[in-house]
Amino acid sequence: MCFERVSHQLGVIFFVIIMLIYGWLGGMRSVAYTDTIQGFALLIGVFLLLIGSIIYFGGVPTSTDYMRAYSPEKIGIPDAAGVRNWLSLLLLIGIGAAVYPHAIQRIFAAKSEKTLKRSFSRMAWMPFVTAGVVFLIGIIGINAFPGLSTGDSEQLVGMMASTIASQNALFYWAMILLFGGVIAAIVSTADSILLTFSSIISNDLYGNYINPKASQRKKLLVGKLAGVVAVGILILIAWFPPATLYQIFVLKFELLIQISPGFILGLYWNRLHPKAVFAGMFAGTAVASVMTVLGLSWLNIASGLWGLLLNLSICVLGSLMMTVSEKEENESEQVISV
Template sequence: MGNLNVIAIIMVIGLTVFTVGLAIFVRRFTRTTADFYLAGRKVGTIANASAISGDYLSAASFLGVAAAVYASGLDGVWYAAGFAGGFIVVVLFIASALRRFGEYTVADFAYGRFGSDRIRLVTVVMVLLTSLFYMAPQMYGAGTTWTVLVGAGLFGLSPYNTGVIIVGLIIMFYVMVGGMKGTTLNQIFQFWWLWTAMFLVCVFAFFAGNFSYPKALNEVTHEQHRDVKTATVAELTADDGAMLAAAESAMSPEAFESVQEVVDAGDPEATAGVLLPAKNKLHTLREMFFNEPGHRYDAFNQFSMVLALVLGTAGLPHILNRYYTNPSGSAARRSTFWVLVFIGTFYILAPIAGLAGRQIIDNAWRAGTAPINAAYVDGLLLKSDAIMPTLAQILGGEWLMGAVAAGAFAAMFSTTGGLLIAAASAIGHDVYEKYVNPDAPELRKVFVGKASVLFFALVALGIGLGIPAVGLDKAYPALIAMMVTWAFAVGAGAFVPMLLTGIWWKQTTERGAIAGMLVGGLGSFFFIIMNILKQLGNLPAEGTLSFLGSLTFPTLFTFPAALLTIIVVSKLDGQLPKNVDEIWMRIHGTAHERHEREMGTDKVGTMFSSGGH
């Protein structure tokens, strides 16, 4: 265990107390299911945009984007651009129609649009699948951040498990107590906290670290890009010591000396951190530089990753549910514009932090002033996910480190809170209220919603604890970003084709939509599981199974396959709902909104009243 960051821990505790306190305060205003799931449908444009941004910016964005840029240069910057670009798909094709339809959940939309119980249930299953995929990296981020920040476990547990359990319990409590109103208010606060933390890190880099964006980019590009790797002596000395020779060429003589000492000791299982020249996967004959593409992705995956990110955003149920909290379709569009402004500025800053880290952390390490809690190899962080807290501590001491640590927890709280609401509404609203006990009193429905939150929080907690147990953390070098991309892939396959055709193609039938969701959602799930099995070494190295396990981003296949399935099955089926014209007018008409505008009921109200609908 390294230094205990007392100030940082106090700031994280302060954030937690505020979060829980706000949820308790809002509790008195949560009486109905509309309050619990939709904050009474009275969330204003800027407030909703802030809440959507808080919902969206998870640990992957706050810790992962800067880390990806730090480790991979330009290919890492794509995470930021792709995460932001996804909202264009939302605003162009989905936002206002979804709000005008005026229900609670994506499953409600599927039911209302296609008129069958089975499509609602299929949608519920897909919502739960996507939400669990997205909750897993948040829980993993909680464990790893706790490990960096505190470095100690409680009650005999490991630091990782302690972090997962504590963060999981806090989120469960505040979502159960505050519902969507409490979650919304918390997300607004949490978004602005983490935006400010990222902004401060960049400001400190420019003023305290003498950082210049174009100059720093030029300087890191002067030498070939290097990868950090922990290698065994056996690996280093294999093939006549090819890896050892590569490490010698990439490392400073002083740093390489310590590697040589480990090798000379002769234990083949002993490990050493080494730097190796990075390979260019895109232009294989070129050397790899920080400001060029190719560190992570070959030509196929350059396209596939972009599609997965921009389409996946429109398939995240916790983001889609947020559109129902807008007072009108037009407000839903305006919210999305402001989301793009808020997260766009955040995503411009995150790669700056990643690049600044490459330069400033290296300088601090060579000057002997780098924080001792992190592990380094010749000036580079051994784990790139530690860049934000490490850079913050170098630039602004424990206070800035505290702001960043609290920002990391805010990112996990806000995203997991939104996911729990989405998962709870899938069970509490879509199943219990519709099929189990439709006549239940309002208080009973809210109680079931809270019980669903409890259940899914415990499931998420279990997944978080299980990740290291099955070795996933060792199978993927950047696990948080990878797991988030899986959630994007499932959402993009399951929901986006159904939503696009449901909104824009009147001839879409219920059978077509179900078939498309199954092909897209389960197809993505299948490819992800195959990829995991391959990474864990459970598939043969060659052959069909190996090929099926090699697709890092299945969206390039699953999205068109789902879309095509919907079109073909709908054409063959031809069974449109009898009231398809009414449904169409509900999606695209505005009489209801114009009536509300005339009556003055479309105005943004206060969330501090109960019983709104």
């Protein structure tokens, strides 16, 4: 099993084409099917990867002994700056994940309220299980492949899986299943966001402002074409990744979290003004972006949270100073009451 036979660029193009095909033809239904399939694949594959890691690399106790002897800083108590950084990341990801586009999309796509509640009752605890297993695999990997650089460490799971897959047929097919699920999860998430973007272009922009009399079929076509253009731009970025996966992951949430005041405050406060929301979102995104690009850090707290603080302040103060029409207030009351 080898993970370097196909170039990064060729892989990007191949999976973008797959995403466009099933997103264009199947829409949200196709995303739901791929989510189900990749969920089972990931669950089975990641647990077998953990079992293989324990068998062939010695498990967590062996890694702990290694770190105690050669990297004691990894098991030491973090300083105040480290604690602030981790707490800020937890807050950043916790709030950002709650307003993730594909998560919200699934709320509106649910067949009924009962189906939605049943789904969330299972989803609530699954991240702790899956992320916990991956965390243990990462700890074991410290001993399995010591001394990796920051860039090389992002290939750790692939390196461990390649070694385990070469041991016997069971683990070979399990690792194929695992990485098939990983790829499906990435493509599925990207496709969900692409569908959301296409819907915004076709309904909110084209349908409301450019051509209000357009048929549903024409608006759908415009949205799909806009999605293809957006994917073309993103391919150029993905062709030469601007940073490590971890940095891209954090940057995504630093920007994504800026929409949270509009969603969270809007659910419980009918005086929230749309202009204040837009101004706050714009200011928060600008602050987070500038701090990230320039590498600025204050108190070792994620730049997205400083942007969110400014964002939230503008939303609240701006809404208190602006008046809301009776029609808008009634509409807000209807949404909040639901």
